[in-house]
Amino acid sequence: MKIISDKIRTRRDFAFYVFKKASFQSLLRFADIILEIVGFIMLIIGLPVAIISTQLVCSVLGAVIFFIGLILNIIKYGKYSKYELKRTNAFDITKIIQCESEFSSDKGTVEFTREELILSENSEGKKDIDWIFMSHELNKYLCDTSYTLKLEDQKDDSVKKEQITRLIKGHWDTLSRYLIHKATEAFKNGKAFYNEDKLCMADGFSLNSDAHVLKINCSKGGYYDSYLTNNIYEHRLRDKNGDKKSIAYASEAFSQMRPYSKKGDKYNKADISESDTLRAYRNTLLNNEFGVSTIAITRDNYIFQLIQSDRAQSSGQLIVPSGSGSCDYDDICGDDFRKTITYAMQRELWEETGFKCPRKQKRQRIEKFGETHVIGFFRWLKRNGKPEMLGISYIDVNYNDIKPNAAEVKKEAVLVDRIRTIDDLKEYLKRIKAQTHPIGYNDYDGVSVPLLALVIALEELLKDTEMALKVANVLRLQV
Incomplete structure (x- = not known):
């Protein structure tokens, strides 16, 4: 039952998100989901009183529409299941050796250092490695309950949220292909792919030493927004069988997201070192849910x-x-x-x-x-x-x-x-x-x-x- 409910909820969230983000012309690409939902609603409305002719027609028509949508969805998955999400070779994240500080106070900023994490290692010594940036000084502030942590929510409907909405809508034709791939994969495998509202990081931590208050500027954003920013940045949809041709690569959208400052980058600010750097939240267009x-x-x-x-x-x-x-x-x-x-x-x-x-x-x-x-x-x-x-x-x-x-x-x-x-x-x-x-x-x-x-x-x-x-x-x- 859990898998069935996950599939239904994923379809619902996906359809609502598409209607909010897509132009009228691009809605045709999602005809399968639209037909499934419309047909299912008509089917449910018609069944309880199917003896009456009007409801019977509604029920039968709903069933037909639903199954047409389901068939279209299966055909679409056949296409998108041939691809997988792969990080490009355009930018090597192993070169990101420093991070703009996310902590400021009257005494200045606090440095974040990179930590290498070995997630797994096989018998041949091959390692799966990831990296994080952490500040142990900030951790002490967070652990110390004598400091108040104040959530500053952007009540004006969030400047960051509006910026991300414009970014996704502006590059919808390309970004939507990533979303279709993920959603159709979830439909087939019974994975939960909900678009829940999340608390997101809009800016870093700031400390007023006199008030003993650590402020955190936050915004509201959906999970799908995180997927189309944090998750797919510098990724392509590529053929699983090794075909070099990509079905989608959101290069123009990625150039606006810019989580990294690269040496020689035209977007590089004067106050950033020449080394490759992870940008502060205020300088990126990523959803950044906590x-x-x-x-x-x-x-x-x-x-x-x-x-x-x-x-x-x-x-x-x-x-x-x-x-x-x-x-x-x-x-x-x-x-x-x-x-x-x-x-x-x-x-x-x-x-x-x-x-x-x-x-x-x-x-x-x-x-x-x-x-x-x-x-x-x-x-x-x-x-x-x-x-x-x-x-x-x-x-x-x-x-x-x-x-x-x-x-x-x-x-x-x-x-x-x-x-x-x-x-x-x-x-x-x-x-x-x-x-x-x-x-x-x-x-x-x-x-x-x-x-x-x-x-x-x-x-x-x-x-x-x-x-x-x-x-x-x-x-x-x-x-």
Whole structure:
């Protein structure tokens, strides 16, 4: 049932997005989805009273339209399934060695340093590598609850949101082909490809030292906007069989997104170094939705991680944090950014560990589920600098109460261990890094970027005695 509901919701979200973004002429490219939806609605309307001739005609006509749309969709998938999303060789992200600072204060800016992450390594020594930019100084501010984290939402319907909308509409003919490919792939494989409203990063962190307030400028954006910016930047749709011909390459749109400043780039600002640089959020046209991840410990002192389902849009078959996902716009808690992010982390953790309740009780249940604490932030390089928030959680349930949600993750938790002290936690973090050598193809393919980033952030915080005490207090551990 979950796969069926995912397919229906994906079709609905896809159709609504197309109607909002596409011109009248380009709607013909989506005739299959339109016919399916119109036909399905007519079919449902007509069935209950099909004895009456008008409804019977409506029902039969709806069924015909629906199946025509379904057939057109199958034909379209036959075309788009021949292609895959591949990063181009036009720009090598391994050359991005520095990052414009995303943190400013009265004392100046804070440097972000690049960390290399080995996601997996096979028996022949071949490594799957990714990179992040992180500031351990910023992480200390985020972890220190004496600092207020204030969410500054762009209430004027978001300047950044309007800019991205114009960008996508202006290059719709090319960008829509990427969206069709992703949607048709989701239709066939039963993957969830929803266009949920997300909380996005519009600008970096700024600190007023007198007020003890860290401000974060945010905007509203849909998941599809993230896909058409953060996910596909500098990617082509290419033939799986090795044909060099590309069906789509949004080069003109990509030149406007510009997440990187390259040496000799005509868009390069005078205040940026000559080295290749990851641009600050204020200087890019990417949606930049917030990712959220947390490591959890249960009431009876068990720590665990999960393996992402291959139905997921990212990190499939990788070991992921106890709870991970993205921050929905509905997660916002007033102007309290810390509470917003910790609620989003706890919601993802609650959902992925298999807990359910009536919709009207959900927020209250999640808030009482445990305690979550922000411990860090990083920018994900292969996602073109996408912002990711990191946390730790104590959940007020025993380990045996956890039943992983098979719709999102594998049925059993992994790396399960019982820890009672900070030293136990340090040893556990080392164990996570050792899992980059998969024990078998059918088990998992390595460790995800957010989980490795959590390890890096936590290990650094635990070197500081005061921060180690804060972590121990949240997780109910002995020092």
